Amino acid sequence: MKILFVGDITGTAGLEKARQELGRLRRQHQADLVIVNGENAAERNGITEQQFRDLRFAGADVITMGNHTWANSEIYHFIDREEALIRPFNYPAGTPGRGYTIVDLGRTRVAVINLLGNVFVSTLPSPFTMIDDLLQDLQQQGIRHIIIDFHGEATSEKIAFAHYVDGRASAVLGTHTHVQTADECIYPKGTAYISDVGMTGAVDSVLGVKTNLSVQQFVTQIPVRFEHADGRACLCAVVVALNDKTGKAEQISRIQLTDTQK
Numbered sequence: 001m002k003i004l005f006v007g008d009i010t011g012t013a014g015l016e017k018a019r020q021e022l023g024r025l026r027r028q029h030q031a032d033l034v035i036v037n038g039e040n041a042a043e044r045n046g047i048t049e050q051q052f053r054d055l056r057f058a059g060a061d062v063i064t065m066g067n068h069t070w071a072n073s074e075i076y077h078f079i080d081r082e083e084a085l086i087r088p089f090n091y092p093a094g095t096p097g098r099g100y101t102i103v104d105l106g107r108t109r110v111a112v113i114n115l116l117g118n119v120f121v122s123t124l125p126s127p128f129t130m131i132d133d134l135l136q137d138l139q140q141q142g143i144r145h146i147i148i149d150f151h152g153e154a155t156s157e158k159i160a161f162a163h164y165v166d167g168r169a170s171a172v173l174g175t176h177t178h179v180q181t182a183d184e185c186i187y188p189k190g191t192a193y194i195s196d197v198g199m200t201g202a203v204d205s206v207l208g209v210k211t212n213l214s215v216q217q218f219v220t221q222i223p224v225r226f227e228h229a230d231g232r233a234c235l236c237a238v239v240v241a242l243n244d245k246t247g248k249a250e251q252i253s254r255i256q257l258t259d260t261q262k
Helices: 011-029 049-058 073-077 127-140 155-165 211-220
Strands: 002-006 033-037 062-064 100-104 109-116 145-151 171-175 192-194 199-202 233-242 249-258
Touching: 002 011, 002 145, 002 171, 011 033, 011 049, 011 199, 011 233, 011 249, 033 109, 033 145, 049 062, 049 073, 062 109, 109 127, 127 145, 127 155, 145 155, 155 171, 155 192, 171 233, 192 249
Parallel strands: 002 033, 033 062, 109 145, 145 171, 171 192
Antiparallel strands: 002 233, 100 109, 199 233, 233 249
């Protein structure tokens, strides 16, 4: 089984790149499941219902979120009815939406979980203490293929978490920093890991934000209203190959596609 996971969709440039590439990448890598992090799709971050539907139409089976889940208030109107859209699982009970979803592929079921880290990014309940009961419940349901989008700032937290769930999850795939890391590996008990999958958005930018606005804030130290950059785009992703029976990871590889012209 192969999982294609695409990093943070950022702005219109990221949405257009995803629309162009998802179907082709799915065919090229024979992916059984396509997961996309969509928490920065909208102009002021978050995601709109139309953007959600556009990503689904482009080929995304599951769309994960992160610390910007609620940045666009439109999400409150559709998150409860869309099983393919998940927000971090470690939000308190009663929060709109769901923190994981189970996709039935016929021959097997795959659980996709979204978590938000604590270090430098949130004060939610610890993902470490929140994950145990869920993993046990999934195992009791006979679900062996479990993908975790760990949306976090600190590499140390992500690595520690991957060690914590090694052998209990198929993959821990980091998102949030928008910079693809080169540390993809498979842990001793069979969990695939990467600190950050990277961003899908404008290349000539600062993490997807217009360069002049980001530089202005660093120079003046005065808050600036960020806007997403446009122009040529890149798509960052990983493909994870899992054992059909055990759910253990057998291979993880990075993808980075960059437009050469605007």
